[in-house]
Amino acid sequence: MSAGQRLPGTPEPMHRWPGAGGVMIAGDSWGDANGPLVLLQHGGGQTRHAWKGAGEALGAAGYHAVAFDARGHGDSDWSETGIYGQDIMVEDLLHVIDALGGRRPVLVGASMGGGTSLVAIGEDQVDATALVLVDIAPRIERAGVDKIINFMSLKPEGFDSLEEVAEAIASYQPHRTPPRDLQGLGKNLRLAPNGKYRWHWDPRFMQAKRDMEQRMLRLEECARALKLPVQLVRGGLSDVLSEEGARSFLALCPHAEYMNITDAGHMVAGDRNDVFANAVTDFLYRAVPLQGEPVQPPHETHPHHVGPPGDINDIP
Numbered sequence: 001m002s003a004g005q006r007l008p009g010t011p012e013p014m015h016r017w018p019g020a021g022g023v024m025i026a027g028d029s030w031g032d033a034n035g036p037l038v039l040l041q042h043g044g045g046q047t048r049h050a051w052k053g054a055g056e057a058l059g060a061a062g063y064h065a066v067a068f069d070a071r072g073h074g075d076s077d078w079s080e081t082g083i084y085g086q087d088i089m090v091e092d093l094l095h096v097i098d099a100l101g102g103r104r105p106v107l108v109g110a111s112m113g114g115g116t117s118l119v120a121i122g123e124d125q126v127d128a129t130a131l132v133l134v135d136i137a138p139r140i141e142r143a144g145v146d147k148i149i150n151f152m153s154l155k156p157e158g159f160d161s162l163e164e165v166a167e168a169i170a171s172y173q174p175h176r177t178p179p180r181d182l183q184g185l186g187k188n189l190r191l192a193p194n195g196k197y198r199w200h201w202d203p204r205f206m207q208a209k210r211d212m213e214q215r216m217l218r219l220e221e222c223a224r225a226l227k228l229p230v231q232l233v234r235g236g237l238s239d240v241l242s243e244e245g246a247r248s249f250l251a252l253c254p255h256a257e258y259m260n261i262t263d264a265g266h267m268v269a270g271d272r273n274d275v276f277a278n279a280v281t282d283f284l285y286r287a288v289p290l291q292g293e294p295v296q297p298p299h300e301t302h303p304h305h306v307g308p309p310g311d312i313n314d315i316p
Helices: 048-060 086-099 112-122 142-152 162-172 182-188 212-224 243-252 273-287
Strands: 015-018 024-030 037-041 064-068 106-110 130-134 189-191 197-199 230-235 257-261 304-306
Touching: 015 064, 015 086, 024 048, 024 086, 037 048, 037 086, 037 112, 048 064, 048 106, 048 273, 086 112, 106 112, 112 130, 112 212, 130 273, 142 162, 162 182, 162 197, 182 189, 212 243, 230 243, 230 273, 243 257, 257 273
Parallel strands: 037 064, 037 106, 106 130, 130 230, 230 257, 257 304
Antiparallel strands: 015 024, 024 064, 189 197
């Protein structure tokens, strides 16, 4: 089952791996396969393409960067049962790690992918070398999440044209410059049998009930358990992770490094990929050097800001 046909010219995935229950997971990779493994997990409603620029930069820096589509997203299979919670996402992550040789990875996760990463490490399911959380923490803003859900719920029957898609994105992300070439939107869309353009994700992903209070409590416990090097990157324009939400995470994980990229919104890598990629590479050079053992995290790191120096939508 899928949203429809892939549009002509959209990039094929470089890899496919079996996830939990036989769901096939699609992914791309960059860099030396012998370099330290960095797994990039996107947010809800995004695809692996959200990480292309960051993946290329990490690959050029000597790391083996791998991004994959979460189940029900992009070119990965949809769940037959319609289950898309954090636990099944962690299971898929474990399968991908096994498929890549079982090496200890760096986990980089944006929003939903960050929650998956935090649970995987905080509950001792993945022995990672470092963690990078991108605009996500246990305490997030309900209004920002609702805005994302409302956007993702637009036009369930599909859009009539790429221009209509571009208009919807522009109204949702007014701080971004509209694309000159609308064909680039194709990787996020599928062509339905009725000739309309539909988003790439399984609509059942939107129907899941989300207990925000229970989610917060679980992620707070995971944050308290973190012992490895951690970096939190926030978009200064984000309406999902506030400065207060970031500070609450730093209180739970005081050794974490913190960067606030002032000109970026919730989709940090997409808004300011240059600054984001440099920040993550600098952190990894210190925390997970290309040669030698990972550096142990300091007892405390002082937060700092950067400024002025992802895909289109995202559910935490």
